[in-house]
Amino acid sequence: MGVDLEIVYSDSNVIASLIYSDPERSPWMLFCVYGPPSRAKRKKFWVKVEDLAKYFSGPWAVMGDFNNIKGSKEKKGGRHVGESSVNSLRDFINNMGAIDLDFIGPFFTWSNRREGLTNIRQRLDQCLCDQEWQTLFPKAGIRHLVNANFDHNPILLDTHMENTYLLKPFRFEAMWTKDESSKEVIESAWQTRVDGPQSLKLAKKLEATRRDLKRWNKSCFGSSREKIKELEQKIAQIQSLEATKENLELEASLSLELDEWLAREDLKWKQKSREIWIREGDQNTRFFHLSTLVRRRRNCIQEIKLEDGSWINDGEDIQMYFIENF
Template sequence: MKDNAINVIRRKLGYRNSFNFDPDGIAGGLSLWWNDDLDIQILSSSKNVIDTAIISRNGECSKRITWVYGTPYRVEKDVFWRNLEQLSGDNSLPWLCAGDFNEILWGFEKSGGRETSLYRPQYLMNFMDKTGLIDLGFQGQSFTWRNNRSKEGLVQERLDRGLINCSWQKAWPNSTATHCPAVGSNHCPLVIDSSPVLKKVSKLFKFEAFWASKHESKEIVRKNWHEAIAKRNWQIDKWCLGLKGCRKGLQNWSKEKFPNNNKRIGELMEALSELQMDWEVNYPLIELVKLELAKLWSYEEKFWNQRSRVKWLKDGDSNTTFFHHSTIQRRRDNRICKLKLDSGIWVENEVDIRRTIDGHFHGLFTTGGHREL
């Protein structure tokens, strides 16, 4: 009867295909539903995990998604996490591992009940370290599970999450996980969107660290600064105009000097491949191309190092990929998808969010008193 009801709901929602692992009585059980536009290969399954490979028919790259229901029973945890680690195997595909892990990472992911022990087994942390998975973060409320008790006995935890590897982050850098309102369950639904629609905004000006390696940058700053401040008498005007002049001068110079590092690197790699067909004849050219590539890779490393805000790695460690992924993760964590107003209303539209933030700081820095200093 219960299985028939599930199939009726699945068909009404438009999902034609399914894979089910029956519950033990009224506990546990997993059900996976998907549309006809996907080819799903079940790699392995158990009462706690459905591991799948997904091939999209719309030209998108293949991916691996592991759907998890972590055991809540302490006596089963060692075996469960050991088996989950063994599933990692070949990690070359973009990989998402998501679901109810029945584990928390940090003490602040729990509220109420007993205090989290510092000496408890770190199953989830160890699993992420061994498999190289990254927490996707979340939008929405902080906790995904509640015991639905009164204020004194209320316990809340973040048990549900999405974990991704670097290949997934590279393929879908804007992926988001949202904790939706809990209805009919003590868990919040976890909605993961790999390609959310993001509005492009104008980028803030940044002085690029690799500009300093060129002597011309110093001359451009000096020239534009003196030209700008010569137009005004007031010191504050000189300062603002000087900065504006330097910014425009450096931006124009950078467009000419460093048009597109990635595009240029691709062109040089193709040229290098062709030159190395006849290594002996083209040896001098090959060395020149390699020197140019090393210079461009150095620029890229400094570019992403500057944006990653990672200060504990020194220049020249060749950690461009690490800096890149650190930057993507930081930007995802800092993204504001919705705000709660003082009235209790949530705003999700980007224009409304921007207006709310502008209004807050306008009120914060506006005074009704005298402006005479």
């Protein structure tokens, strides 16, 4: 489907719009902003954006010319960045749990266009979002475009920035150990008869183990999220029936099975997130899911700057560059 936009609020600094896109049943709020250049007005501005975001209960993103930076790393040249000049934006980020979307392209988006020591560059144009929006668009990112005739570089919000399919490397899932049949799959694959030197035998057996585990995961283990949803639906159906002994026993059995699948789901996201802590007895799947999405974007090479100053951002061109140079 296309994109529908409905403006719900506007003033000289903020345009708030409801966005109806894919997925069509998940409208979200986009705040296009022009931050006040005056430091005295910044606090009031960010408090207003915070109030607007809190008023809307769904996912949101705010982007535009902030006329504000988060710290000294986002400025080069000119006077030292004082704490008072960045506190308002930092307060908004901390209060709202906002996420700074990754970007590709030149780091700074604004320049005073002067030469030598008088040149000042800053990353004034940015995009922030909440956790719900990040989960809705896990591949989203910002493209810093180039404009030779203006002091600001335009930025483009791309909700599907990873548009090149790459083969995923095989990784052993820790949650597989929760199922006893996984051991049988590994033992069977490891007993594969292979002739030749020891190094070849090891490589072939590892390949057989990888292949059989992937096949077993797809056909037998299945998707943990789908299984959890199926069990929740069954429990809901049982709970709507008469509380007979048979129904109560069946509900208890399904609840135990659901607990086991929830534990597998938490273990999966804990492994993928590379976080070392998890609160005992707490379901932190949402946190682990989000941290995995953020790490996945950071691990992806989306653009390379060549020696002549030009950029390549096509997935196949990047692959060929590494093949030819490394």
